Amino acid sequence: MFDRTAGSYVIELLKEWNVDHLYGMPGDSINEFMEELRKEQAIRFIQIRHEETGALAAAAYAKLTGRIGVCMSIAGPGAVHLQNGLYDAKKDKVPVLAIVGQVESTKVGTDNFQELKLESMFEDSAVYNRRVQAADQLPDMLNQAIRTAYAENGPAVLIVSDDLFSEKIKRDAPLSSSVFAVPKIRPADEDIAAAVKLIDAAKKPVVLAGKGAKGAVEDLLAFVEKVKAPLIASFPSKGTIPDGHPHNIGHLGQLGTKPAEEAMKEADLVILAGTAYPYRQFLPKDAPAIHIDIDPKVIGKYYPATVGIASELKPALSALIGAVQPKDADFLEKYKGKREKWDNQLQEDMEKESEVMQPQHVLAEVQLILDPDAVVSLDVGSVTIWTARYLKLAKQQFVLSAWLATMGCGLPGAIAAKIAYPDKQVIALTGDGGFSMGMQDFVTAVKYNLPMTIVVFNNQKIQLIEHEQQNKGNPATNVEIANIDFAAFAAACGGVGYTARNRADLRNALEMAKQSSKPVVIDAYVEDISPLE
Template sequence: MFENKAGSYVIDLLKEWGVDHIYGMPGDSINEFMEELRKEDAIRFIQIRHEETGALAASAYSKLTGKIGVCMSIAGPGAVHLQNGLYDAQKDKTPVLAIVGQVSSTSVGTDTFQELKLESMFEDVAVYNRSVQSAEQLPDMLNQAIRTAYAEKGPAVLIVSDDLFAEKIKRDLPLTSSAYAIPKIRAAEDDLQEGARLIQAAKKPVILAGKGARGAEAELLAFAEKIKAPIIASLPAKGIIPDDHPQNLGQLGQLGTKPSEEAMKEADLLILAGTAFPYRDYLPDNAPAIQIDIEPRVIGKYYPVTVGIVGNLGPAISWFTTQADEKETDFLEKYMQKRKVWRAEMQNDMDKETPVLQPQHVLAEVQQIMEKDAVISLDVGSVTIWTARYLQLSGQSLVVSAWLATMGCSLPGAIAAKLAYPERQVIGLIGDGGFSMGMQDFVTAVKYNLPMTLVVFNNQKIQLIEHEQEQKGNPATNVEIANIDFAALAAACGGIGYTAKNRVELKEALAKAKKSNKPVVIDAYVEDISPLE
């Protein structure tokens, strides 16, 4: 029988789960745990300047790697700051662990300094949400929290009074372990047979692929090629389905392409492959549909599917490939031609010379310096639409706040990407509004020597909101934002900053940034034009 501090058992279990870094900010209700971390070399503590950054980075790390991201905070204000990043993890269905400090166990319930009802606050966001009552519970509850985060694909919150970490506990026979079995779900034969009948009858099938296609890319492409179906990728699936595949029509919706929108309306069969695409207006008016997903709760959630298939996408789609007959190519060839015309129009936009730098010019230049295994951390706003349309990903990884669509996610995502993949190129694409929401943590990238290139699309306004206001028939109001010299900010933080007001300056800045061993901000002044016009 061994007797150690509860906090040391937590460290050992985190290592067993493969955790090698934690995002957080020290404070008085996690100081005992910080002491245990100080003595541990295998788990790196990443000191962020705002807990929201830590939670968003943990979420991005999980999206990129499939492994659990871990963040921590003090009680009260620190816990409140975690919420945005945890909701991002919840909405994008990725496992995150938040270790949240609480006031002393002898003070809980007395309304003492910084005490909040933390369980109540996290109840909506967390798939696991528990307060530890005694030090003896802590190791087993930690295992439960992490296992639930993986199983339920969401954030687990473990609330611990700091004094409990310092208590010594005896561990002889642990109640739980760090083992987690990843389920392999085989689709029901009857459902597959019914889906095969729909595929056989269809003359204009369209595949809408989501992030659930990760790991099944080859199977999905083989199926699409067999049944001669256009492929449309959701934004989180951009890069999973290569943009240069001739059957890939691009994205769908507000940020999508004309060919994808037209093909979807003409389809006589919709195949939803690893996605629960929510925008009903962009889906067929009245076409039969097959939806394949490992999560039963999303089958038919946003579209009245004819056949729901619960199972892993790869085996299910491979089975369909073996059963399907070769189809006529007229429908596919029609939309491959439309795709060719659309891509030519996009290229013309990128090639045209204008006095002022335009957003598509920035993406054209990024394309030139982007490596084949680069990680692109994309922010939310008009930059999302520009990137979806103009940047071509084929093998690169994209991380974005997809469902919550929170501005300010790109810098945390870039930090997480560089920690996950130190040898890969990391590029952040950010609007000036999104960057200014969390730019203080650029100094975190500098502190931990995380070379990255952050390209700020600076039009000095919240441009997408301006367009939305005008679409409603209202005058645009309060969308202008005061200009910040982002290049000077980068230098002040110890990084490198460049200002680009034309294409030549941008080319030079990107070339220098690619060779730099420091974090770089490129402040790209772009023309104020809407991507939706």
């Protein structure tokens, strides 16, 4: 029989689930749990300056590693701050655990100081959302929360009054364990047979693949090579599917290439492989479709599937490779040629000199110093489109807020990347608007000695919104933002800052940043040209 505090059980179970760090800020309703963490060396507490940073970093860690990201907060305002990061995890389907404090258990429901109805607040953002009523429940509810986060690929919220962490509990035998059995989902033979008929009949098949290709890239490439299909990679799959593969004709849609858009319009068969691509206007009007996804709810959700294959991507593609007939390469070669011309134009754009540095110049310089195993954390805004167009990734890892597309995700992603991979080069690409939304946590990178390079595309404008306003026929309004000396800010935090107003400055700054033992901000002044023109 064991007689220990409930909080100590939480620590032991987190270690059993291979949790080695969490993000949080100490406070009133989690002080007893903080005391348990103080006594534990195997779990690193990363003190962030804003709980949103912690939740976004936890989500980014899960995206990068596949392991659960963990964050924590006090009741009330701290819990509210978590929401953006938890929604990001839910939309991008990654496991996150949020341990959320609550007022003392005897005061819940009395409208006490900082008390909110947390269960109601997290109901939409979480796949598991429960309040622990008694200390004896805590270990088993923690197991259930983490298991649900993994099973449903989303955030689990465990709400705990702080006094419960310090209560002693006796356990003769555990009810549950820290074991999660990963299901192996294989395709049905009849679905493969139906898909093969469509593929063999098609003259112009196009494959649109997403982040579900992770772990199945070799099979994906072998499949497109056999059926001689152009390959379009969804933007979240950048870094997973190599940009330089000869079949890859780029991304699709606002972030995409003209060859990808044209090939999709001409396609007589669309094969959606591990993607829930939502932009119907960029897909064919009436071409048949094969949709392969591990989640049956996604199949046919955004485009009418003719054949659905509920399966992991790797075994489904393997079965198709063995069954389909080889095709001629006329359609493929046409679009490989178009992609080559597109790439040549982009190269000209990057080489063309101008009086004021342009965004593509920044990306050309970043490309030169990018390690083969680097991690790139991308923020949201016009920088997203520039990066989609000009930065080429092969085996580098890439992290962003895809479905929620929340500004301010670049720095938390870089923090998570450096904690996950301390020996890898980490670069964050962010606009001045996105970086300033959460730049206070640059000091977190400094505090924990996390060398990274933050490249700020500084045009003193919310560029993408300006273009959207103008596209609607409206005059641009309230898109200018006051300038900040980001290099001086970095130095004030104890890091390193460089200002780059031309390519020579930038090249020098990037080289020095790569050798730095401290986090670096490069304030790169760029022309405020629209990425959509």
